[in-house]
Amino acid sequence: xxxxxxxxxxxxxxxxxxxxxxxxxxxxxxxxxxxxxxxxxxxxxxxxxxxxxxxxxxxxxxxxxxxxxxxxxxxxxxxxxxxxxxxxxxxxxxxxxxxxxxxxxxxxxxxxxxxxxxxxxxxxxxxxxxxxxxxxxxxxxxxxxxxxxxxxxxxxxxxxxxxxxxxxxxxxxxxxxxxxxxxxxxxxxxxxxxxxxxxxxxxxxxxxxxxxxxxxxxxxxxxxxxxxxxxxxxxxxxxxxxxxxxxxxxxxxxxxxxxxxxxxxxxxxxxxxxxxxxxxxxxxxxxxxxxxxxxxxxxxxxxxxxxxxxxxxxxxxxxxxxxxxxxxxxxxxxxxxxxxxxxxxxxxxxxxxxxxxxxxxxxxxxxxxxxxxxxxxxxxxxxxxxxxxxxxxxxxxxxxxxxxxxxxxxxxxxxxxxxxxxxxxxxxxxxxxxxxxxxxxxxxxxxxxxxxxxxxxxxxxxxxxxxxxxxxxxxxxxxxxxxxxxxxxxxxxxxxxxxxxxxxxxxxxxxxxxxxxxxxxxxxxxxxxxxxxxxxxxxxxxxxxxxxxxxxxxxxxxxxxxxxxxxxxxxxxxxxxxxxxxxxxxxxxxxxxxxxxxxxxxxxxxxxxxx
Numbered sequence: 001x002x003x004x005x006x007x008x009x010x011x012x013x014x015x016x017x018x019x020x021x022x023x024x025x026x027x028x029x030x031x032x033x034x035x036x037x038x039x040x041x042x043x044x045x046x047x048x049x050x051x052x053x054x055x056x057x058x059x060x061x062x063x064x065x066x067x068x069x070x071x072x073x074x075x076x077x078x079x080x081x082x083x084x085x086x087x088x089x090x091x092x093x094x095x096x097x098x099x100x101x102x103x104x105x106x107x108x109x110x111x112x113x114x115x116x117x118x119x120x121x122x123x124x125x126x127x128x129x130x131x132x133x134x135x136x137x138x139x140x141x142x143x144x145x146x147x148x149x150x151x152x153x154x155x156x157x158x159x160x161x162x163x164x165x166x167x168x169x170x171x172x173x174x175x176x177x178x179x180x181x182x183x184x185x186x187x188x189x190x191x192x193x194x195x196x197x198x199x200x201x202x203x204x205x206x207x208x209x210x211x212x213x214x215x216x217x218x219x220x221x222x223x224x225x226x227x228x229x230x231x232x233x234x235x236x237x238x239x240x241x242x243x244x245x246x247x248x249x250x251x252x253x254x255x256x257x258x259x260x261x262x263x264x265x266x267x268x269x270x271x272x273x274x275x276x277x278x279x280x281x282x283x284x285x286x287x288x289x290x291x292x293x294x295x296x297x298x299x300x301x302x303x304x305x306x307x308x309x310x311x312x313x314x315x316x317x318x319x320x321x322x323x324x325x326x327x328x329x330x331x332x333x334x335x336x337x338x339x340x341x342x343x344x345x346x347x348x349x350x351x352x353x354x355x356x357x358x359x360x361x362x363x364x365x366x367x368x369x370x371x372x373x374x375x376x377x378x379x380x381x382x383x384x385x386x387x388x389x390x391x392x393x394x395x396x397x398x399x400x401x402x403x404x405x406x407x408x409x410x411x412x413x414x415x416x417x418x419x420x421x422x423x424x425x426x427x428x429x430x431x432x433x434x435x436x437x438x439x440x441x442x443x444x445x446x447x448x449x450x451x452x453x454x455x456x457x458x459x460x461x462x463x464x465x466x467x468x469x470x471x472x473x474x475x476x477x478x479x480x481x482x483x484x485x486x487x488x489x490x491x492x493x494x495x496x497x498x499x500x501x502x503x504x505x506x507x508x509x510x511x512x513x514x515x516x517x518x519x520x521x522x523x524x525x526x527x528x529x530x531x532x533x534x535x536x537x538x539x540x541x542x543x544x545x546x547x548x549x550x551x552x553x554x555x556x557x558x559x560x561x562x563x564x565x566x567x568x569x570x571x572x573x574x575x576x577x578x579x580x581x582x583x584x585x586x587x588x589x590x591x592x593x594x595x596x597x598x599x600x601x602x603x604x605x606x607x608x609x610x611x
Contacts (some may be wrong), residue, residue, distance in 0.1 A: 023221035023340055027210045028168040029062065029150065033070040035077045041091065041133075041147060042084035048213050049181060052190045057085060057145035064211030066149035068173055069131070071122045073155035078119040083110040089142055091116075092134035093151065094279065095261055095427070095452045097123045099531035099550050100476035100498075103424055106136040107394070107477070119549045123470065125263035125450065126158035128173070128232040128281045136392065136493070140238055140485040144194030146211060148175065148236055157359060158264060164230040164285070164351045172222065172229060175211075176276075176338060177236045178204025178331065196486045202239040203318055203329035209339055221340040226293060227350035230258075231284045235276040239484040240318035240329075241418075241455070242301045243308060244338070245273045246286060253297060256354060259283035260449030262427035264359040273302065274446045277317070277420035279453040279483030282446065285354055291343045299339040307335055315418045315458035317484070361449065363429040364465045368406040373399065375480070377456065377492070379415040384490040385482065391491030392481075399496035403472040410463040413456045419487065421462070422453040424478040425498075428466035435460030453483055471531050471552055472500035511575075520562035524577055533578050534560055538570050545576065
């Protein structure tokens with residue numbers, strides 16, 4: 001062994017030892033791929049600070065957060081979610097385009113000890129999405145305890161590009177958030193303060209990256225290869241915004257954005273800073289090939305007044321310059337570390353170049369718009385933030401939209417603070433930003449792509465265009481709300497229906513079986529664009545109908561093919577088609593009077609006669 005090699009090994013050994021003493025390894029959520037996903041939402045705990053463990057909520061046996069669900073465009077997926085929390089909850093598929101009855105909003109409640117099953121075709125473009133609880137008035141509590149997870153969608157266009165995609169090696173999910181811990185009383189020592197209101201905390205005192213704690217003595221560390229790496233970043237905060245950049249001893253490092261909330265951008269966007277509000281995601285390429293093995297790169301949120309500049313200077317969430325109270329934090333108005341990156345050896349097939357072109361997005365324009373709406377965020381003195389002066393009410397439908405309509409929405413914010421506007425089901429493209437003193441005017445480069453969440457500064461307006469396609473229901477609404485979950489819990493949320501004005505035609509056309517236990521197909525007439533649920537029971541003597549699928553018609557009829565082996569193997573089985581009203585004690589009598597629409601045809605048995 002040469003002296004040079006021996007010296008290098010000693011240096012690396014010393015480096016690794018030093019890191020082990022001062023850094024916590026970045027935890028990568030386990031990945032689940034396929035078309036069937038089983039999730040168990042439950043209570044657990046995690047050791048953060050000396051003394052009592054911290055109670056956390058998770059999906060599938062982690063101690064914070066949950067598994068990453070990897071899906072492919074055009075797949076038909078089934079998700080079975082069991083709620084083992086002490087509370088009723090929901091789980092929302094954030095950014096996913098699917099029927100309202102499967103959306104997981106506040107109406108799609110899951111009682112403790114029960115399982116909610118849903119199924120849908122994956123229609124989204126390749127991008128990073130996520131899932132999280134969404135029960136009104138308990139979203140901050142459930143998400144604040146750690147319940148959430150990533151969804152990665154793949155498609156043929158993205159798969160054809162030379163991009164990093166070895167999950168956990170050069171394709172890294174990063175969920176950013178922060179928490180405050182109780183120190184008194186003794187019964188709450190080391191527990192998360194996830195209470196809304198004056199007794200709670202809008203901002204944490206300590207940064208968490210994938211559930212790992214950054215404090216004064218320890219930082220989260222990732223060891224990444226000397227090549228291009230892909231960082232899928234989610235802001236899962238209660239309220240804080242992040243102004244993200246990368247540095248080393250030579251200063252700022254240029255990185256490249258390749259994806260917004262809902263899809264690839266046209267070409268990599270060179271940046272040294274990117275701003276993410278709660279609910280927003282981005283995908284970045286960071287080129288580590290120029291850095292020596294063993295060298296370090298710091299991922300930092302540049303949130304101090306001196307670092308912000310004009311993009312963030314107006315009512316910036318997390319810019320409050322005090323350390324205590326509901327809106328104080330030990331890291332407010334500061335630059336703080338997110339991730340310590342150490343460069344290691346290249347992988348066997350490293351990505352060493354970045355694509356010049358990623359996709360060609362075709363956005364809707366004002367020429368396509370059939371209706372314009374203005375949604376106003378306001379706050380009366382001493383009151384809560386609202387849309388158009390009305391706090392969330394489960395019995396009120398705030399907007400009714402025609403199926404396939406292309407609409408222009410302008411979100412104006414004349415309240416005393418900035419907000420993160422999120423709309424369910426669809427993706428939009430921003431066409432303008434206007435504002436008063438200190439606000440952003442014009443669209444920052446990192447926002448020029450498909451979005452479902454957008455930063456709306458104080459004294460400003462954001463306008464976007466979107467199309468409400470594929471899914472319609474006269475009964476089941478989608479939501480729009482501020483994704484600062486404390487605001488959402490207080491009532492900064494509203495409901496919209498996408499309706500199809502065509503005459504309803506719901507009847508069974510055919511029901512066929514082939515062989516024993518191999519296939520059942522059901523064809524029924526359907527109104528284009530309308531979403532139906534299919535239900536099943538093994539007996540009519542004391543039927544317990546269970547939802548098994550959701551299908552949407554894009555023509556005069558729709559076909560459902562049974563694939564479940566248990567139902568196929570049953571001696572008897574019965575199906576029905578239903579367009580249900582989501583049960584909700586607060587739904588108005590006017591809405592409820594519309595009632596159920598079901599077929600008057602029940603089909604069965606599931607096995608053909610042997611005669």
